[in-house]
Amino acid sequence: MDTLLSVLSANAELVITAVKAVLVAVALLQVVPLMVWLERRGSAVMQKRLGPNRIGPLGLFQGIADGIKAVFKEDNPPAHVFKFYYRLAPVVALIPAYMTFAVIPFASSITIGGITISFQVADLNVGFLYIFSVASLGVYGIIMAGWSSNNKYSLLGSLRSSAQMISYELSLGLSVVGLLMIFSSVRLGDIVRQQGEVLMQLGPVAIPKWGFFVQPVGFLIFLVSAYAETNRLPFDLPEGESEIVAGYHLEYGSMHFALFMMAEYINMTVAAALTVTLFFGGWQMIPGLPALHQFLVGHFSLVGLAADGLRVLFEFGSFALKTAFFLWLYVWVRWTLPRFRYDQLMDLGWRVMLPLALVNIFVTGVLIYYKVV
Amino acid sequence: MIVKNKPGLFQRFYLLEALKGLRITIAKVFQKKVTIQYPEERREYSDRFRGMHYIKSVNGVENCTACMLCPTVCPAECIHIEAGEREDKEKYPVKFEIDALRCCFCGMCEEACPKDAIKLSNIYEMSQTTREAYDKEFLMEQRGHK
Numbered sequence: 001m002d003t004l005l006s007v008l009s010a011n012a013e014l015v016i017t018a019v020k021a022v023l024v025a026v027a028l029l030q031v032v033p034l035m036v037w038l039e040r041r042g043s044a045v046m047q048k049r050l051g052p053n054r055i056g057p058l059g060l061f062q063g064i065a066d067g068i069k070a071v072f073k074e075d076n077p078p079a080h081v082f083k084f085y086y087r088l089a090p091v092v093a094l095i096p097a098y099m100t101f102a103v104i105p106f107a108s109s110i111t112i113g114g115i116t117i118s119f120q121v122a123d124l125n126v127g128f129l130y131i132f133s134v135a136s137l138g139v140y141g142i143i144m145a146g147w148s149s150n151n152k153y154s155l156l157g158s159l160r161s162s163a164q165m166i167s168y169e170l171s172l173g174l175s176v177v178g179l180l181m182i183f184s185s186v187r188l189g190d191i192v193r194q195q196g197e198v199l200m201q202l203g204p205v206a207i208p209k210w211g212f213f214v215q216p217v218g219f220l221i222f223l224v225s226a227y228a229e230t231n232r233l234p235f236d237l238p239e240g241e242s243e244i245v246a247g248y249h250l251e252y253g254s255m256h257f258a259l260f261m262m263a264e265y266i267n268m269t270v271a272a273a274l275t276v277t278l279f280f281g282g283w284q285m286i287p288g289l290p291a292l293h294q295f296l297v298g299h300f301s302l303v304g305l306a307a308d309g310l311r312v313l314f315e316f317g318s319f320a321l322k323t324a325f326f327l328w329l330y331v332w333v334r335w336t337l338p339r340f341r342y343d344q345l346m347d348l349g350w351r352v353m354l355p356l357a358l359v360n361i362f363v364t365g366v367l368i369y370y371k372v373v
Numbered sequence: 374m375i376v377k378n379k380p381g382l383f384q385r386f387y388l389l390e391a392l393k394g395l396r397i398t399i400a401k402v403f404q405k406k407v408t409i410q411y412p413e414e415r416r417e418y419s420d421r422f423r424g425m426h427y428i429k430s431v432n433g434v435e436n437c438t439a440c441m442l443c444p445t446v447c448p449a450e451c452i453h454i455e456a457g458e459r460e461d462k463e464k465y466p467v468k469f470e471i472d473a474l475r476c477c478f479c480g481m482c483e484e485a486c487p488k489d490a491i492k493l494s495n496i497y498e499m500s501q502t503t504r505e506a507y508d509k510e511f512l513m514e515q516r517g518h519k
Contacts, residue, residue, distance in 0.1 A: 050408040336394040
């Protein structure tokens with residue numbers, strides 16, 4: 001026992017990172033059933049229905065029931081598929097989705113016993129470039145699924161999906177260049193820390209230097225591209241009941257299908273978290289919370305670890321709330337906007353979003369040159 | 374009439390229109406829901422609803438005299454009656470069966486009946502675990518209707 005403890009303390013850095021990685025992976029896994037519940041109940045209430053409300057309080061355990069059902073379903077691949085790639089594809093789609101969350105900071109740092117723990121699995125110096133590069137690996141899973149299914153509808157669905165993801169990746173990448181020019185860093189930790197500064201003072205209201213306030217057009221392009229990247233409505237072209245049935249996961253059943261769903265929901269979560277981190281101050285507390293934190297610290301005269309712990313809790317709460325809002329926005333937009341036709345989608349991507357992103361970069365450059373921002 | 378709905382420059386920008394749409398959808402969230410939670414709640418039907426048949430009886434004796442008007446008028450031919458004679462020489466149905474799967478619930482049997490015997494109730498849950506037709510014994514149960 002003593003030797004184990006000494007080994008652990010000698011490799012404290014490693015142990016902490018491992019614990020963080022496991023925690024984030026498990027937490028991300030919990031978002032999926034919650035998001036499925038939000039999607040179904042949210043869709044229901046917007047259509048004046050009730051939605052699933054039988055299993056657990058408010059129907060919250062519906063996701064667990066669905067998961068159990070998916071696990072126990074017979075896994076019966078059709079005879080005409082390429083078995084190896086057919087089984088590999090859902091995993092290839094899921095793993096990049098998981099990996100991307102690694103660089104997103106969900107709270108600032110805390111110091112326990114001389115060791116500073118930053119709440120971020122890996123503070124890579126390539127920052128959000130890592131997210132973009134890993135997220136585009138997810139396309140391989142989709143292409144594999146479509147091709148190995150040996151079905152024309154699956155192949156067409158995967159082609160559509162990959163073409164859409166590749167075209168919108170351009171504007172997604174370009175939309176954050178303006179942000180990069182202003183914060184002069186791609187490290188998400190640095191970007192969030194800089195967003196804590198005050199941009200301007202309007203009477204009693206201090207507007208923080210959130211990405212949204214310095215790059216409103218960039219935010220807009222980013223949001224729309226993120227919707228296209230995650231294949232969500234109004235850009236859910238990979239699925240089309242009347243044309244290509246279910247798209248790339250047409251031949252999938254049981255847990256294999258559920259893995260695709262998980263990948264999709266985790267991608268959505270990462271996109272929402274990234275939106276928050278880049279444009280809405282990440283773990284910076286939402287207005288009102290700093291004052292409450294100050295009050296609580298003063299009232300209970302908290303010092304040291306207790307005060308820091310409370311601060312981290314508030315920061316994580318702010319991050320979670322902001323992310324939850326953007327996840328809700330996915331559902332909200334889904335039932336508001338009609339979907340695009342495929343040519344309209346490409347038109348929007350190449351002829352509106354791309355030039356707009358370029359103009360945004362140019363204008364930001366000019367503003368920085370004249371020291372406005 | 375041809376409605377010309379030419380969007381202006383501002384509408385073609387689409388962003389503000391999307392925001393308007395978001396306002397409409399969020400308003401729906403807070404409106405009263407239309408769901409009827411079936412086993413606990415039931416839809417209210419009018420008394421004229423045509424559901425499962427029953428044979429009206431007075432003092433445990435069916436009103437039916439096996440006059441064969443209802444199987445004659447029935448467009449789905451789902452009523453099967455075998456007539457018999459009672460001790461007091463009165464005609465009565467020995468067998469009275471309705472094949473509910475064939476029935477189209479038009480209610481013409483009810484209209485044709487001179488004795489006010491066959492009637493349609495408010496019951497709309499008709500699933501059974503066996504494939505047998507509804508027989509006389511079943512149809513005679515009054516279940517507190519009309």
